[in-house]
Structure formats: structure tokens, C-alpha cells
Amino acid sequence: MLKVKSGDLDKMALLFQRYHRPLYGFLFHMTGQKEASEDMVQNVFYRMLRSRHTFTGLGEFRTWMYHLARNVLKDHLKRAGRYRPMPEWEDRIAGDDLVEEQLERKQELEMLQLKIESLSPESREVLVLSRYQDLKYAEIAGVLDISVAAVKVRIHRAIRQLRILYLQTE
Amino acid sequence: MDNQLSDAEKAEMEQHLADCPECRQQLEDNHRLWDSMGEIPVPAPSDKMQVRFDAMLETYKQEQDNRRPGIAFYLQQLFAMKPGFTWAYSLIILVIGAGLGYAVSRGLNNAPRVRPPEGVAAVNPPKSRESDTPVTTVTLTGSAADRGTANSGSAADRGTSNEGSATNPDAANTGNDISEKQQLKVLADQVHEMREMVMLALLENPSASERIRGVSYASDIKTINKNVLDALFSTLNNDPNSNVRLITLDALTRYANVPAVRRGLVQSILQQGSPLVQAAMADVMLRLQEKKAVQPLKELLEQKDLNEMVRTKIKQTLTRLI
Numbered sequence: 001m002l003k004v005k006s007g008d009l010d011k012m013a014l015l016f017q018r019y020h021r022p023l024y025g026f027l028f029h030m031t032g033q034k035e036a037s038e039d040m041v042q043n044v045f046y047r048m049l050r051s052r053h054t055f056t057g058l059g060e061f062r063t064w065m066y067h068l069a070r071n072v073l074k075d076h077l078k079r080a081g082r083y084r085p086m087p088e089w090e091d092r093i094a095g096d097d098l099v100e101e102q103l104e105r106k107q108e109l110e111m112l113q114l115k116i117e118s119l120s121p122e123s124r125e126v127l128v129l130s131r132y133q134d135l136k137y138a139e140i141a142g143v144l145d146i147s148v149a150a151v152k153v154r155i156h157r158a159i160r161q162l163r164i165l166y167l168q169t170e
Numbered sequence: 171m172d173n174q175l176s177d178a179e180k181a182e183m184e185q186h187l188a189d190c191p192e193c194r195q196q197l198e199d200n201h202r203l204w205d206s207m208g209e210i211p212v213p214a215p216s217d218k219m220q221v222r223f224d225a226m227l228e229t230y231k232q233e234q235d236n237r238r239p240g241i242a243f244y245l246q247q248l249f250a251m252k253p254g255f256t257w258a259y260s261l262i263i264l265v266i267g268a269g270l271g272y273a274v275s276r277g278l279n280n281a282p283r284v285r286p287p288e289g290v291a292a293v294n295p296p297k298s299r300e301s302d303t304p305v306t307t308v309t310l311t312g313s314a315a316d317r318g319t320a321n322s323g324s325a326a327d328r329g330t331s332n333e334g335s336a337t338n339p340d341a342a343n344t345g346n347d348i349s350e351k352q353q354l355k356v357l358a359d360q361v362h363e364m365r366e367m368v369m370l371a372l373l374e375n376p377s378a379s380e381r382i383r384g385v386s387y388a389s390d391i392k393t394i395n396k397n398v399l400d401a402l403f404s405t406l407n408n409d410p411n412s413n414v415r416l417i418t419l420d421a422l423t424r425y426a427n428v429p430a431v432r433r434g435l436v437q438s439i440l441q442q443g444s445p446l447v448q449a450a451m452a453d454v455m456l457r458l459q460e461k462k463a464v465q466p467l468k469e470l471l472e473q474k475d476l477n478e479m480v481r482t483k484i485k486q487t488l489t490r491l492i
Binding site for chain 2: 009010012013016017020021024025028029034037038041042045046049050051053054056064067068071074078105108109112113116120122127131132142144145146150154159162163166167
């Protein structure tokens with residue numbers, strides 16, 4: 001990224017290759033929306049290009065990336081409204097010849113994703129960042145601009161909330 | 171569950187678990203939850219992503235080439251690669267500024283160089299620049315250029331308006347003075363532009379204190395322009411260091427009479443995560459009596475883990491804004 005900052009814009013393509021999948025994963029887990037997440041990935045990379053002069057090289061690139069991603073996410077939520085039901089489940093998991101248990105499992109997982117989305121954004125983001133993006137607590141603290149202790153508290157709360165929801169309909 | 175406990179913490183936990191069946195149950199539930207979360211299918215991003223990105227990058231590169239082929243861009247590149255160059259560049263400005271100052275003042279018949287800066291300031295208060303910029307080396311740059319400009323400025327004033335001033339022996343050069351005045355304007359503009367470039371370059375510096383310096387430059391720039399505003403807002407919303415953001419907020423507040431700045435500040439409210447900055451923004455909105463901030467402030471209140479001090483402050487602010 002430092003190379004991009006100093007003018008070698010083509011290196012951005014490398015960064016895209018390496019990071020667009022995890023970034024997409026983060027956004028998808030946060031929103032449950034495939035197309036919107038793709039759009040947001042492009043948006044984040046565009047912002048990275050535009051604000052490349054604010055990347056100091058002192059922290060990890062990932063931290064900075066997720067920081068920008070959160071901003072994009074915030075803008076998206078503002079525009080798109082708080083929580084939208086997902087019409088996109090059908091095409092996600094191959095449906096037709098699944099055995100009954102597999103179908104049940106599929107539904108469970110769908111429900112779980114919905115429950116994750118019903119959490120508050122603060123809870124959701126710490127969960128997603130730690131579970132799916134594999135960020136250490138210290139990194140998450142950097143992305144969210146809070147202390148490590150606060151991260152741990154949030155994760156604890158989020159897991160507790162989600163566990164309660166998860167056990168409710170088991 | 172994600173292996174982030176230290177060995178000591180792990181041992182403690184296992185000890186507790188041996189005695190607490192509820193906790194064991196909880197842990198088991200958590201494990202199941204954790205595993206299930208991992209199984210949630212995520213659709214793969216489409217193949218079009220790479221193509222879209224490439225197209226976007228190309229467009230951006232072309233825009234960049236069209237917009238800034240000039241010296242400002244290369245100078246910024248220089249700064250990005252070698253931060254130490256800032257000082258070298260400042261010295262160069264110093265030399266150029268001083269040289270230009272001497273050259274121009276020598277070109278005039280009056281010889282105002284002998285006058286002390288205070289004298290200049292006394293004669294021309296509207297044209298004197300602030301000599302109390304907090305930056306050391308660049309203060310030299312600033313005041314050297316200032317002395318050059320201010321001296322020339324006062325000489326031009328004396329030339330064209332015939333002010334009866336103590337060391338003004340001459341009044342007979344009205345013919346030359348008009349083009350000299352033009353030259354001086356060009357000179358002043360160039361110094362102004364250089365200042366702006368140094369400021370923008372400082373804002374990219376890896377060191378937070380250098381960035382703070384860069385922001386403080388904004389106070390010296392008389393006519394704020396879009397580039398500077400963009401850079402300041404970008405810093406306000408994206409800089410990783412909260413002190414830098416606070417100083418930027420300060421700087422931007424000074425231009426709050428510009429509608430675009432007020433809008434930008436209001437939009438920035440929800441982008442701030444640090445309690446210090448949030449509190450500062452609430453204060454700013456109160457001072458500006460900016461009603462448009464009410465909505466974002468209310469939204470901020472709804473964030474569950476908002477710092478208590480900030481929550482109280484925002485509530486107070488809201489009662490005094492509505």
C-alpha cells in the first residue's frame with residue numbers, strides 16, 4: 001500500500017487480488033446482501049485510492065482497510081435503511097435434491113445468519129471481525145478505535161446475545 | 171474458542187469449568203454456535219468484480235493524469251517517499267522567498283529592506299501575515315517570505331498611494347509601480363501556493379505530530395480552497411490518530427461560515443468513533459448552533475456502547491440546540 005501511496009497505482013490491483021475476498025466476506029456477513037456487498041467492495045477500494053495519503057504505514061493495512069469498510073457500511077446503512085429481509089437465499093444453497101436432514105440444516109443456518117443480522121451493528125461487527133476475518137483482539141481494537149478490553153466486553157456480550165437467540169429455536 | 175486466551179487464562183478457565191456445570195453447558199453451547207457460524211455459506215463474489223475493479227482503476231488513473239500533471243503532484247510524491255525531504259524543501263522555499271524578496275525590493279527605488287519587520291507591520295496591518303506560526307523551521311520560511319512580501323507590499327503602497335510615512339522619501343515612480351504591483355501579486359500568489367503545497371504534503375506524513383503541523387498551516391491560508399478543504403475533511407474522517415482529528419476539527423470550525431464546511435462537519439459526526447472527538451463535535455455544533463446536527467446527534471445517542479460521558483454531553487447539547 002505504501003507503494004500505491006507514493007504513486008505506483010498499479011500495485012492496487014495486487015491488493016485487490018489479495019484482499020477483496022475477505023473484504024467481501026466481512027461485508028456479506030454484516031449485511032447478508034450479495035450485490036450490495038460487491039458494490040461496497042468496489043467502493044472501499046475506490047476510497048482507498050482516493051485517501052491513500054492518509055495511510056501512514058504505521059498500522060496494518062488490514063486495520064486501515066476495515067476502518068474504511070466500516071465507513072462505507074455506515075453510509076450504506078444510512079441509505080438503505082436498517083434491516084432488510086433477504087430475498088437472496090434461494091440461489092445460495094443448491095436446493096433441489098437435498099435430503100431432509102440437509103434441508104433442515106440449511107434452514108438452521110439461514111436462521112442463524114438472520115439472527116446474526118438482527119444483532120446491533122456494534123455486536124455484529126466484533127463477531128464478524130473475530131469469527132470470520134480472524135482478527136486478533138488488538139487488531140479489532142485498532143479498526144474500531146476502542147480499547148482491547150472494550151473489544152473483549154463487546155464480543156462477550158455479542159456471543160451471549162447470539163447464543164440466547166440460537167438456543168431459542170433449536 | 172478462537173484461541174486467544176493466554177495459557178494462564180486458559181488454565182484458570184479450565185479450573186473453573188471443573189466445578190461449574192452451568193458454565194460447561196454454556197461453553198458447549200458456545201462451541202456449537204461457533205461451529206455453526208462457520209458453516210454458514212457465503213456466496214462467492216462474482217467474476218465481474220475483477221473486471222469492474224480494473225476498469226475503475228484505469229478510470230482513476232486517467233483522471234489523475236489529467237488533473238495533476240503539474241509540479242504539485244511530483245512534489246507530493248517526493249514527500250511521500252522521503253519524509254525528511256520536507257525540511258530540505260522548506261529550506262529551498264526559504265532561499266527562494268528571501269531571494270525573491272531581495273530581488274523585488276532591490277528592483278524598486280526605495281530601499282525598505284533596512285526597516286525592521288515591526289515597522290512594516292505598523293504601516294500595513296492588513297497586509298502583515300501572522301508571525302506567530304508555531305512551526306520552527308517553517309516559521310523562518312514564512313517570515314522570510316513575509317518580510318519579502320510585506321516589504322514589497324509596503325513599498326508598492328507607498329509608491330501608488332503616496333502615504334506620508336517616516337521612511338518614504340520617494341513619490342515619483344508611478345509609471346513603474348503598476349507592473350511592479352502586478353509582479354508582487356504574482357509573487358504573493360506563488361508564496362501562497364507553496365504554503366498550500368507544504369500543508370498538503372505535511373498531511374501525508376507518517377508522523378502524527380507532522381500532520382498536526384500541517385493542519386495548523388490551514389490557519390495561515392487566507393482563502394480556503396477546495397483542495398485544502400478536501401484534505402482537511404479527509405483527515406477529519408480517516409486519520410488514525412484522534413489528536414490529529416481533534417486539531418483538524420478545530421481548523422475546520424474556523425471556516426464554519428462556509429456552508430459546505432458546515433455540511434461536511436455535520437456529516438462527519440456519525441463517522442467518529444472516538445469519545446474525545448465525539449464530545450468535541452457536540453461542542454462545536456452547540457457553538458455554531460447548527461440545527462442540522464440534531465438528527466445525527468440523536469442517531470449517535472442510539473449507539474449502545476456510547477461512552478457515558480459523551481452520552482450525557484450529547485443530551486445536554488441537544489436540549490440547548492432544539
